[in-house]
Amino acid sequence: MKKWKAGLDLYHYILLLAVFIISSCSNSKTLNNTDDMTYSNAKSEEDWRKVLSPFQYQVLREGATERPFTGEYYDTKDTGAYYCTACGDSLFLSDTKFDSGCGWPSFFEPYTDKSIVFNKDSSSGMIRTEVLCGGCGGHLGHVFNDGPPPAGLRYCINSASLRFEKGQPAAK
Known part of the structure; x- marks a missing residue:
């Protein structure tokens, strides 16, 4: 009886640990059905296709x-500031x-909350959070929960989806 109880306690411990690990690995960002x-x-x-280069279109x-x-x-x-190559909307600041x-x-933070939207990406055999331009829906990259403070996020963005302008950006 004690052996069965110890096995059950171990089962509960492993189950609790698995739930904790899965929930801590999930992204806290709200995913939109885009x-x-x-x-x-x-x-x-x-x-x-008329306004983007072939590679920019692919990305x-x-x-x-x-x-x-x-x-x-x-x-x-x-x-400076980073803008969407496709539509010109503000995406990120250099700081x-x-x-x-x-x-x-x-980047650890978008220009504004409306600059980007999120979408579940199940391609390539992984589940990731895709980052899209809030203005045109263009694919920018992905966001991960391994960034620096203050947000703890890493927006990993393709250069092909960005246009950089040097200097002081306009106020938000």
């Missing part, structure tokens, strides 16, 4: 990812950019 969203800067796919409209350490902005340290060592521009 299929039904209407974006203020929406265009047809034909129109996007922003098809969800491709550039190779690490190859993007134009992964090592940029200048003061929220940090060197995560991952090979993509990384």
Whole structure:
């Protein structure tokens, strides 16, 4: 009887530990069902092809990812603001950019809460949180829970989805 009880206690302990680990690994950001969203800067796919380079189109409209350490902005340290390549909406400020060592521009906070939206991404055999432009729905990258304080988030963004402007950005 004691052996059965000890086994049951161990089972409960393992179950509790598994629930804790799974919940701590999940992203706390609210995921949007972006299929039904209407974006203020929406265009047809034909129109996007006219204004984006082929690679920008692959990243922003098809969800491709550039190779690490190859993007134009992964090592940029200048003061300024980052905008969506597709629609021009404000996305991130340079003072929220940090060197995560991952090979993509990384930020700990978006320009505003409306600058980006989140979507569940189950591609590549993983479950991740996709980051999309709040203005046009273009794929920017992904967000992870391993960033620095104050937010503890790492927005890992493709350079192809960004346009950088040096200097002091406009007020929020």
